[in-house]
Amino acid sequence: MVTVTLWGSLRDAAEGETEVTVEARNFKELLDALSARYPGLTPQIERGVSLALDGRIYREAWFTEIGPESEVVLMPYMKGG
Amino acid sequence: MNKITREKGQFKVVGTRVKRPDGIDKVTGRAQYGADLVVPGMLTGAILRSPHAHATINSIDTSEALALPGVKAVVTRADFAALDDDEMIDIADNCLARDKVLYHGHAVAGVAAKDAQTARKALKLIKVDYTPLPHVTDVDAAMKPGAPVVQSGRQEENVQPEHSENVTGYCEFGHGDVEAGFAKADHIIERDFKTAAAHQGYIEPHACLASMTNDGKADLWCCTQGQFNVRSLCSAILDMEASQLRVTASEIGGGFGGKTTVFIEPVALALSRKSGRPVKIVMTRDEVFRATGPTVSSSSTVKIGMTKDGRITAAHAKFRYQGGAFPCATYSFGAQAAFAAYDLEAVKSEGWNALTNRPKEAAYRAPGAPMAIYAVESVVDELTQHFGLDPLEVRLKNAARENTKAAYGPTFDQIGLVATLEAAQKHPHYSAPLGENQGRGVSCGFWFNFGGNTCVTMNLNDDGTVGITEGNPDIGGSRASISMMAAEELGIPYSDVRTIIADTSSLGHNDVTDGSRVTFAVGLATIEAARDAIRKMCGRVAKIWGIDEDAVIWEDGYAKPSGPNAGDFEPMSIKEIAAISSNTGGPIAGHYEVNADGAGVSFGVHLADVEVDPETGYTQVIRYTVFQDAGKAVHPDYVEGQMQGGAVQGIGWALNEEYIYGEDGVLQNAGFLDYRVPVASDLPEIDTVILEIPNPGHPYGVRGVGETSIVPPLAALSNAVSRAAGVRLHELPMSPPKILKAITDRG
Amino acid sequence: MKKIHVTTKVNGDEVEFLCPPEETLLDALRDRLGFSGAKEGCGTGDCGACSVTLNGRLVCSCLVLGAEAEGAEISTVEGLAHGGELHPLQQSFIDNAALQCGICTPGILVAAKALLERNPDPSDSEIRYWLAGNLCRCTGYDKIIKAVKIAAAEMRGETA
Numbered sequence: 008m009v010t011v012t013l014w015g016s017l018r019d020a021a022e023g024e025t026e027v028t029v030e031a032r033n034f035k036e037l038l039d040a041l042s043a044r045y046p047g048l049t050p051q052i053e054r055g056v057s058l059a060l061d062g063r064i065y066r067e068a069w070f071t072e073i074g075p076e077s078e079v080v081l082m083p084y085m086k087g088g
Numbered sequence: 089m090n091k092i093t094r095e096k097g098q099f100k101v102v103g104t105r106v107k108r109p110d111g112i113d114k115v116t117g118r119a120q121y122g123a124d125l126v127v128p129g130m131l132t133g134a135i136l137r138s139p140h141a142h143a144t145i146n147s148i149d150t151s152e153a154l155a156l157p158g159v160k161a162v163v164t165r166a167d168f169a170a171l172d173d174d175e176m177i178d179i180a181d182n183c184l185a186r187d188k189v190l191y192h193g194h195a196v197a198g199v200a201a202k203d204a205q206t207a208r209k210a211l212k213l214i215k216v217d218y219t220p221l222p223h224v225t226d227v228d229a230a231m232k233p234g235a236p237v238v239q240s241g242r243q244e245e246n247v248q249p250e251h252s253e254n255v256t257g258y259c260e261f262g263h264g265d266v267e268a269g270f271a272k273a274d275h276i277i278e279r280d281f282k283t284a285a286a287h288q289g290y291i292e293p294h295a296c297l298a299s300m301t302n303d304g305k306a307d308l309w310c311c312t313q314g315q316f317n318v319r320s321l322c323s324a325i326l327d328m329e330a331s332q333l334r335v336t337a338s339e340i341g342g343g344f345g346g347k348t349t350v351f352i353e354p355v356a357l358a359l360s361r362k363s364g365r366p367v368k369i370v371m372t373r374d375e376v377f378r379a380t381g382p383t384v385s386s387s388s389t390v391k392i393g394m395t396k397d398g399r400i401t402a403a404h405a406k407f408r409y410q411g412g413a414f415p416c417a418t419y420s421f422g423a424q425a426a427f428a429a430y431d432l433e434a435v436k437s438e439g440w441n442a443l444t445n446r447p448k449e450a451a452y453r454a455p456g457a458p459m460a461i462y463a464v465e466s467v468v469d470e471l472t473q474h475f476g477l478d479p480l481e482v483r484l485k486n487a488a489r490e491n492t493k494a495a496y497g498p499t500f501d502q503i504g505l506v507a508t509l510e511a512a513q514k515h516p517h518y519s520a521p522l523g524e525n526q527g528r529g530v531s532c533g534f535w536f537n538f539g540g541n542t543c544v545t546m547n548l549n550d551d552g553t554v555g556i557t558e559g560n561p562d563i564g565g566s567r568a569s570i571s572m573m574a575a576e577e578l579g580i581p582y583s584d585v586r587t588i589i590a591d592t593s594s595l596g597h598n599d600v601t602d603g604s605r606v607t608f609a610v611g612l613a614t615i616e617a618a619r620d621a622i623r624k625m626c627g628r629v630a631k632i633w634g635i636d637e638d639a640v641i642w643e644d645g646y647a648k649p650s651g652p653n654a655g656d657f658e659p660m661s662i663k664e665i666a667a668i669s670s671n672t673g674g675p676i677a678g679h680y681e682v683n684a685d686g687a688g689v690s691f692g693v694h695l696a697d698v699e700v701d702p703e704t705g706y707t708q709v710i711r712y713t714v715f716q717d718a719g720k721a722v723h724p725d726y727v728e729g730q731m732q733g734g735a736v737q738g739i740g741w742a743l744n745e746e747y748i749y750g751e752d753g754v755l756q757n758a759g760f761l762d763y764r765v766p767v768a769s770d771l772p773e774i775d776t777v778i779l780e781i782p783n784p785g786h787p788y789g790v791r792g793v794g795e796t797s798i799v800p801p802l803a804a805l806s807n808a809v810s811r812a813a814g815v816r817l818h819e820l821p822m823s824p825p826k827i828l829k830a831i832t833d834r835g
Numbered sequence: 836m837k838k839i840h841v842t843t844k845v846n847g848d849e850v851e852f853l854c855p856p857e858e859t860l861l862d863a864l865r866d867r868l869g870f871s872g873a874k875e876g877c878g879t880g881d882c883g884a885c886s887v888t889l890n891g892r893l894v895c896s897c898l899v900l901g902a903e904a905e906g907a908e909i910s911t912v913e914g915l916a917h918g919g920e921l922h923p924l925q926q927s928f929i930d931n932a933a934l935q936c937g938i939c940t941p942g943i944l945v946a947a948k949a950l951l952e953r954n955p956d957p958s959d960s961e962i963r964y965w966l967a968g969n970l971c972r973c974t975g976y977d978k979i980i981k982a983v984k985i986a987a988a989e990m991r992g993e994t995a
Contacts, residue, residue, distance in 0.1 A: 012497055014259060014260065014496075015260030015261055015262060015436070015438075016246050016258055016260040016438075018260075020246070050244070051244075054244075059497055059498035062499050062500055063685060063686050066683070068683050078498065080497035082424065082497060083417060083421075085538060086421075086455065086538075087345070087454070087455065087535070087538050087603025087604060087605065088345025088452050088453040105932070107929050107930065110937070111928075111934070112925075112929065114934055114940050115912075115915075115921065115929060115937075115941075116872070116912065116913065117870070117873070117911065117912040119937055120871075121938060123874075123875065124871040126866075205855070288972075289970075291874070291876040291882055291884055291938045291970055292874065292936070292938045293875070293876070339936075339937065341936050341937070341938025342936045342938060342972050342973055373878060373881075563973075564973060565932070725978070728932075729932055729935050729974055729975075729978060732975035732978070733935065733974050733975045735975060736975030759881060760879070765970055765972060767968070767969075767970065768964075768980065769963040769964045769966075771963070771975065771976055773980075774977045
């Protein structure tokens, strides 16, 4: 199980929580699990999300492994100039 | 996950100031930029633009234009493919308007003719029947219920119902109990801020040359930050297979984020398809200002509580951005970046995006961060003034460091903010005396930095020199830094490596040159491609020597026997290996393909001294120093160049640059005379101090450096003005009339 | 309208071209004569990317008509180097990393050369004011000013 921190404005889509726990071993499984459990998150996930894993930002890497102790934070999909 | 394989003191090439390989082409006028290519049979393209800020298009009649001798094709939005993805539709609609024109200068039709004069005449013969609609250009006005609606049905699900339909997105970040935090403060300051839209201001207007043949194959030459992105967008808009469209990036005359999308490229392709001839389109400066991306303008509210000894107890910010007529996510980057420099127990950062009748925002260096951090750093500074505390001490006291939970969520690993603040504190600039009407301002800055999709090929030439093929346009010396990293890893001289930028048919997909990603991600892929080639070279040598592959090591450009075989064979140089490669298995190349992760965030601190003329309100920057963490500066000259160039763009944004709209929704200053970017005589020397706190996500510790430097100048100058003139402005730019008014109002 | 026949010298070589009366010298240089080193950044004389000298005078070629070049001597960035040898300004710009994207570089080199012909030993401030008509968006000007100073010293026979 991994604990995922959502950003504040996703709270309403996740039963008022900003920390949710799902079964996942990588980024892809995490997104699928989040979408399945909280359908309200699906529009944002489809728009694009990044994942901060132990402080580092991953933009789209599905198979990034997530350890049970990892700090996992969902972030909007990011772009730069 | 520490990827660092080479530390300080172990570099031979990286960290030196070698000459860039494209230098001679660029000082002799030989380098070919977007507008410089000429091909036989070429037509000139031109774009018809909307005279209205907002209007319905009832009909477009192109018959008279087509009848003009010398006109070879006219295209409208109907010549683009049917699209189903919202983002793609927006990009296509921005290139040529569909049902409505959404801003003054919005493209409506394209013409290709035998020459520019004929093309211009033809534009006047296109009859567009418009019904003008009410317009809105200010962010606060656009958010109010009852505002003219720019586009319907674009609201994301979590936008509060009290806003107008123009509000497309809402986000909130942060942690802790903000109200409880404010209760612990000795003083709370809450202020409203406004920042104007600033244009990236690259000196080269957008330009392209498209050539499509009637078998559906096309070549496109253009100035862009990402040829692969241009291919993806254009092939979708023109309904082409990607393989049929080869995009070559010209030399690029500046981008800063503004050349990360398409404007004229699909129009040129459509005109070429229709006319059967190559078509070149070059924007005028007026078109660049009216119809390509400036950054967002913003309105924000920041509230921060502090104890009398300078500890921040809570912070709450609201950022309202407008990014023009199409939705964008820049507001969320601003809301996330706003408090990155602080270790806060309680913080809430909210953002909204609103549509307006302005050109579609394009990324601009650390998109969204400068205006948010300007507001935060202004309030922090006002609190230090309130308590009479030292501004750098207060920032150090509250500074984010390793294991700080960032306001945007994650926990920081090794970051350079404290080292950067300490360097600023110790620098002679910070203690230098100031004269009358002079003041010193401080601000922190931050950008996330990204990695992204990257592939690099390294080919070993038959004489033992090396070719690197990469896919990101060189905007500021990246050919040099990539060659340096290849030379470093291979243990060969820099002069033995030549790096070229591939067209889209010569390499796999590479993301655009954005997010300060090139030296980090392309560098990482280059190092890995070199390692791949080294493994192959060691394998060949192992066969020659008849020993195990893993008994051969690579050192300083030589394969050497190691372990029990150490000393048994004479080391083989890369040149010797190359010379016999046809005997040992054929050509040798290294490859690496990755969606790079592990980009390290970059912090900067700027010190600015200004003198404000109390008679005119004019602000002169008299001394400026940039401190920034580069992780590892691969080519220090070009790292300094990024720090200086970003700082000066920020200075322009703080003091002069702004999009000024009239009541009619028309941009009033669409030229370099009235949109005034800093010139040489406006500026002092920009001193630089590079800090190197290695990024664990890169083999050499490299962090992106391109963007952070534009962030601090906005607040650093505002904070300096407040100390020099005794008035604090809450609006940018701080043009002389505004400062003079503030001085007069104070009395 | 009939085109105008123009005979002029560019970088010492006599050339001829035909151009419409309203065509700028910049367009004539770029499109008719193949001197694309001069760049159009604005077309209104504000950015200096199209700087050339006309009879020794520094001008924005976007503000000069092609027809005005009749009988004149024009120097462009392409004429700075002698054979394979770069002008000291060109070498200094490479050595001192005074360019990033390079689009403003031709105009700045032409302008800087015109400055050093008038004033072989300019101060920082004199260089900054002379180059105030040449916009650079990448560098913040710092390394450009240094590169001009170093080249000037070298041209005076001093080693920087």
